[in-house]
Amino acid sequence: MITFETSPAEYHHWKLTTEGPVATLAMDVQEDETLAGGYKLKLNSYDLGVDIELADAVQRLRFEHPEVKVVVITSLKPRIFCAGANIYMLSSSAHPTKVNFCKFTNETRCAIEDASRNSGQHFVAALNGTASGGGYELAIACDEIYLVDDGKAAVSLPEVPLLGVLPGTGGLTRLVDKRKVRRDRADVFATLAEGLRAKRAKEWGLIDDYFPTSKFQEAVAARLGQLVETTRPRNERQGIKLSPLEVEVTADRREYRSVSLRLNREKRYADLIVRGPEPGLPTDPAEIQKLGDAYWPLRAYRELDDALLHLRINEPEIGLACLRTEGDIATVLSVDETLAAHRDHWLIRETLLHMARVLRRLDLTAKSFFAVIEPGSCFAGNLLELALAADRTYMLNDPQAKTEIATSNLNAGALPMSNGLTRLQSRFLAHPEKAVEVVAHQGSFDTGTADEAGLITAAPDALDWDDEIRVAIEERASLSPDALTGMEASLRFAGPETLDTKIFGRLTAWQNWIFQRPNAVGENGALTNYGKPTQPKFDYRRT
């Protein structure tokens, strides 16, 4: 089982240090500290374990070090920044492992960009040596890229020419869509195994600047100084500690404080339950700060995030999760009110941004989700997003048993999807006014009004309820898992496209395809034959 919790004291591969407004995240991958056997992490190449630490560091910087304004990512190895995802790890992994690995690394890169865009933590890649493949893709997720000019160091995306696959962590998309490199140059670059050295790399916009070895540290430091000087101080911010999550694990359950994951492996589905906040939570940011990571919105969403990652990586055969909530609608709404009122406070802002990221992780999870709304549930405000993220929503229609949902201001923009829309806007693409109306709605929605407002998919009555839910679960769990993944990826993200949706929707899909093809993974495939004396032999039919 792979676990996603770690902390700087436990890192094997990264050193996280902060000095006032500047944090340094230095990569120093330990060859033998791998997640699985059969490969060594040479030249700062990485596997999922390395990326879990990076994701943790990026997250902690936001909560534990809100005073940080600039994060420099560099390497402690001489002459190499990072060689990207480990090829032997990839070629020895099963297809689902490769796909889940790429998805997580992509989410981490998007989290870096999210921190930069929304938390004002500016990321600088200080490439003290060659950055190839995923190494360059890590750099291009940063705001600025500086390369040492030691006569050897290069940036490269050698996946196409050497491995017969695509750069798997958004490299192609970020080349042309983020850095807006000319497409013919991107074509040359992405087919050139050895990549480009400093001068040409700068000319083509692949890096921002380069410096000779003797001046590199100094020049990067000068740039960091500039960045610090030109942004407002944040000294007054006091970080909070992210403690390990409390979770009881049994064979088929993970019981967190506010989240439960209960597996029914035989039927290939799970119940994913979020319990609403306890009453009487503080409404003042200073008191919330004192609560720290025990504050329900942060704790519950951290738990939900962990449960989602667990489901994805450790429970591949679970095809469907039923999203359920338990608690009091009014209490959820009062928490939302606090969050909305104080969203300018750094901690509240970070908490909301975190909730948004977790909900996007849900949108991007290749499992079906059905929301199940029953008496005693609290799909309100931020938790209503669970129902809006679900592929379908079932709500009991029973006049004898009060069943309600409710909106809050948080449904109007604080928790955007990867496509930049709210889940209500995505839902009501045909009638944008409805997204506004349901947020403005006074009081909660009972089953009838929720149905009328278009907020639910089906409203079976009490007599049919159990059967209908059971049959829906059974039917869903019986369908082709691949077809469902492709279908859900297509239906969940209507409307506009962003860098993120292009990476997860388009690039991921192409890569999934290529990762299946004999030209990559067959006996004569390029990935299979990498590092061997044998040469790949391709079936050259173009499709």
Add this chain to the structure above:
Amino acid sequence: MITFETSPAEYHHWKLTTEGPVATLAMDVQEDETLAGGYKLKLNSYDLGVDIELADAVQRLRFEHPEVKVVVITSLKPRIFCAGANIYMLSSSAHPTKVNFCKFTNETRCAIEDASRNSGQHFVAALNGTASGGGYELAIACDEIYLVDDGKAAVSLPEVPLLGVLPGTGGLTRLVDKRKVRRDRADVFATLAEGLRAKRAKEWGLIDDYFPTSKFQEAVAARLGQLVETTRPRNERQGIKLSPLEVEVTADRREYRSVSLRLNREKRYADLIVRGPEPGLPTDPAEIQKLGDAYWPLRAYRELDDALLHLRINEPEIGLACLRTEGDIATVLSVDETLAAHRDHWLIRETLLHMARVLRRLDLTAKSFFAVIEPGSCFAGNLLELALAADRTYMLNDPQAKTEIATSNLNAGALPMSNGLTRLQSRFLAHPEKAVEVVAHQGSFDTGTADEAGLITAAPDALDWDDEIRVAIEERASLSPDALTGMEASLRFAGPETLDTKIFGRLTAWQNWIFQRPNAVGENGALTNYGKPTQPKFDYRRT
């Protein structure tokens, strides 16, 4: 070898009739008139041959029947509109065949929408019976959908539940992005093998209306009448005849009047040469109309279209085409001037729209393209688009040999890509002003100024030229064909996304993946087992 030329007199599966402003395109697929053996086209199911006729009809309606304002698509079979792509054809086809089939059918659907949007030919799907799978996808490519309510007729997308693949012709994307059907309803619909009948289908926005059998013809006729009445008459338009292309075919060449396709199969590349217009072409629309399909812009691009389709479908092992032109730059530019000056004339407008579609077919072709610019070439105006569509552009740098390219007003918007941008805008995403500057540039660009303006990728000098081109071709032709397809699809379409780019970039990629997976095509796959007494057995790991 599959040929793409046909005409209404030769159709096996469609009847095209026109009556003033209304055209009827009636589907009546002949079971045994298949492109390959091993399947029967029952229930108006189709293979590529059926779709080639549909594409031809849509094209002819624009050139031969410009008086037509409304096109009704219906079926001549009782109680069935169309059952979609033939499953046995799909399950017995190799992967490249499936992918190329889907791409062509997608281009045909996009051509229907292009005719509606840009030529004012409004498409009405009159579903006189069930439309399932590709049948409903054909309907949803139309502007309006009417379903007979005979107690049985339904619309459906049964691909996910029955076949373990996605609807392959844009159905999912058009559901949520074109008709903006609520995503949870789209989820239910796309997993319901039997689909939805009239009432629910209308309620969910899957169709526009329904009528009982006894009133169906009458109600549809009334709607057609309304559509005709509310749009301006076009009686004054006189169509032109699209004659068969003149082409000499040998083992490794296709020599058209203005286009040559010359194959080097051993090296897996082809030269695709377009010869510029002859001098002295008319500048007056009436005279151009007399020339009809012999007018260079129409003839050359029809030939180019045919050559591209031939390359795709009949020459799978050719991985790279070198785009070359021969002719006089000034003559190309004078043709462009005529086209730009008279773009309000229906025929000139149709010609430009056709050129744009052919260039988009090039953008969407899964082959690498290198433009090769040498003395005697005429990459100017509309033909410069070939160089801009290419993955790379090589231009000879030889002061002794005049080598030039030039822009015209047509580069500024008349020939958009699928993403809605011009190729210059896509090229200069980082510097939008450059796209404007190069069009405004006076006179042609020599190699130096072209390079400076960012219009070319490389400018080898005369000494290196032959070697550099040879090596570039050899290198490209040696790379993994799958990785190149995914890479080119990612790099060619930076910037905004549209319905078209979502279908070709996202949906196609997912479908390519799913079409490779054992869950679809393996021994126990759903596609393999369709129609057999055996049941599919899935590997339920979700990825």
